[in-house]
Amino acid sequence: MTRRLYGGLLGMVFAVNFGRVAFAPLVEPLQAAFGVGPATVGAVVSLVWFGTALPRLPLSYVLTRVSRRRVVVVAGLCLTGAAVLTALSPDIRTLRLGVVAVGVASGTYFVSAVPLISELYPDRVGKRVGIHGTAAQLAAVAAPTVVVSVVAVATWRAVFWLLAVAALATTVVFAISLGRTDGVREAPPARNFRGVLGNWRVILTGMLFVSAAGFVWQGLFNFYVSVMLARGLETGTANALLTVAFAAGIPAFWVSGTLVDRFPTVPYILGLAGVFTAGVFGLTVLRGTLALGAVSVVIGYTIHGLFPALDTYVLSSLPADTRAGTFAAFSGLSIAIEASGSGVVGVLVGAGYPYAVVFRSFAGGLAVLLAVSVALYWTDRLPADDRAVGAAKA
Numbered sequence: 001m002t003r004r005l006y007g008g009l010l011g012m013v014f015a016v017n018f019g020r021v022a023f024a025p026l027v028e029p030l031q032a033a034f035g036v037g038p039a040t041v042g043a044v045v046s047l048v049w050f051g052t053a054l055p056r057l058p059l060s061y062v063l064t065r066v067s068r069r070r071v072v073v074v075a076g077l078c079l080t081g082a083a084v085l086t087a088l089s090p091d092i093r094t095l096r097l098g099v100v101a102v103g104v105a106s107g108t109y110f111v112s113a114v115p116l117i118s119e120l121y122p123d124r125v126g127k128r129v130g131i132h133g134t135a136a137q138l139a140a141v142a143a144p145t146v147v148v149s150v151v152a153v154a155t156w157r158a159v160f161w162l163l164a165v166a167a168l169a170t171t172v173v174f175a176i177s178l179g180r181t182d183g184v185r186e187a188p189p190a191r192n193f194r195g196v197l198g199n200w201r202v203i204l205t206g207m208l209f210v211s212a213a214g215f216v217w218q219g220l221f222n223f224y225v226s227v228m229l230a231r232g233l234e235t236g237t238a239n240a241l242l243t244v245a246f247a248a249g250i251p252a253f254w255v256s257g258t259l260v261d262r263f264p265t266v267p268y269i270l271g272l273a274g275v276f277t278a279g280v281f282g283l284t285v286l287r288g289t290l291a292l293g294a295v296s297v298v299i300g301y302t303i304h305g306l307f308p309a310l311d312t313y314v315l316s317s318l319p320a321d322t323r324a325g326t327f328a329a330f331s332g333l334s335i336a337i338e339a340s341g342s343g344v345v346g347v348l349v350g351a352g353y354p355y356a357v358v359f360r361s362f363a364g365g366l367a368v369l370l371a372v373s374v375a376l377y378w379t380d381r382l383p384a385d386d387r388a389v390g391a392a393k394a
Contacts, residue, residue: 002120005069006128008174009113010135012076015166016109017136018143019079019102020048022159025147029156034092044096049339051103052110056332059111063324068112068119069178075109076171083164087157098160107335111328118315118323126312130257133308137249144243199318199326201383206314206330209269210306211337212369213276216362217303218341220280221245227355232287241289245296249304256305260312266377269309273370276302281363284356317383 023030023045030041063071082105086098114129121128150159220227224245228238260268279299286292311327318326348358376382 004177005174006117006120008170008177009072009117009132011170012072012109012167012174013113013132013136014139015163015170016075016079016106016139018139018146019083019163019167020052020106021140021143022147022163023048023099025144026151026156026159029151030095033156034095036092040092044092044099046342047096047099048103048106049335051100051105052107053103053332053335053339054100055104055107056111056328056335059108060325060329060332063112063115063328064322068116068324071112072109072116073171073175073178075105075112076167076174078108079105079167080164080171083160083167087160087164107332111331112324114311115315115324115327119320124261125315126257126260126308128257129311129315130253130255130260130308133253133257133304133311134250137246137253137304141243141247141250199322202314202317203326203330203333205382206310207334207337208369208373209273209313210310211334212366213273213303213306214334214338215341215344216280216359216366217299218338219345219362220283220299220341220359222342223345223349223355227283227359228292230355231283231292233289233292237289241293241296244293245300248297248300252301252304253308257308257312260309265309265313265316266382269306269313270370270373270377272302272306272309273366273373276306277363277366277370280359280366284360284363 027041027045030044031037034041059071079102082098082101085101086095089095089098114132117128117132118125147159150162221242224242225235225238228241229235233241256272276299279295279302282295283292283299286295314327314330315323345358349355373382
């Protein structure tokens with residue numbers, strides 16, 4: 001029964017993440033369909049990430065009252081409805097609502113599904129969260145090809161009709177599995193929001209580790225092609241290296257999720273953050289396709305490897321009864337900071353700062369935060385009881 005539930009989650013996360021990333025390849029078709037410019041469609045597409053962050057903080061309270069398994073089902077049904085709304089959008093205003101709804105469904109799913117995985121596999125949190133992340137990353141890599149192929153034989157609306165069918169099918173499979181899990185009990189909700197607030201040290205530590213790196217990554221991947229062009233590459237090569245960076249995340253989720261269960265968690269996270277920082281700096285000084293291709297692999301692998309490692313750290317540092325609510329608060333606050341990365345980069349570049357200067361400065365800021373994190377860990381000022389082994393605690 002545990003395997004069936006987990007298998008259902010793997011199917012659902014593919015559909016959920018596909019819904020988040022499907023809008024990027026549709027920028028041109030949406031402009032043509034609604035007769036608007038790139039600025040309007042760009043703003044619409046970015047709403048999916050706003051929607052992803054929107055429900056997380058409220059859910060930190062809801063998950064102290066409602067079963068996370070039920071919230072996963074609700075998320076799947078919401079994604080189905082959001083995809084239908086998007087497919088039927090008669091104007092740009094309705095499209096905006098559909099895009100936000102897709103984001104809300106994805107945010108609802110992740111904050112309920114990831115703590116559920118830690119409950120299903122308390123002794124292998126990192127590995128199972130990593131495999132779950134791999135399924136999500138496969139959707140991110142497959143989305144551009146799938147979307148372009150569908151649009152070539154139909155219209156952009158067909159993409160969301162297919163998403164609605166996939167979302168409904170995977171939700172039904174999960175719900176059926178849920179109905180057969182009498183022997184797999186779920187820890188009851190805490191019904192104590194103060195307990196969630198009491199985990200503030202874990203929340204802030206997790207944010208210290210991931211928010212700055214996520215902020216830089218959000219700013220980097222949205223301008224990756226422009227950065228590569230500034231380094232002297234051709235457009236086709238620049239786009240290919242962006243794909244390489246995302247593709248490097250496929251093994252990163254799986255491998256990193258496994259390794260974080262075997263090594264001391266905090267040093268492992270700090271190591272990944274250090275390599276990511278070096279990669280961002282390298283991107284501003286290296287030239288040539290091979291060198292920039294290599295650093296793209298390093299950046300893509302380390303940032304995607306950080307995500308399952310951070311999830312494992314936070315989940316393993318929390319008591320079972322407040323785990324879901326605290327994880328929702330942590331992820332909501334983190335994404336709120338990370339999502340502003342693209343906007344900040346846009347403002348700085350618009351003010352006349354070259355990409356190299358912007359991201360070299362970001363790398364310097366990451367280095368300072370990394371040094372602070374190492375000092376706090378070294379002086380026993382971080383919530384971490386994994387100095388000998390990185391195994392997850394139930």
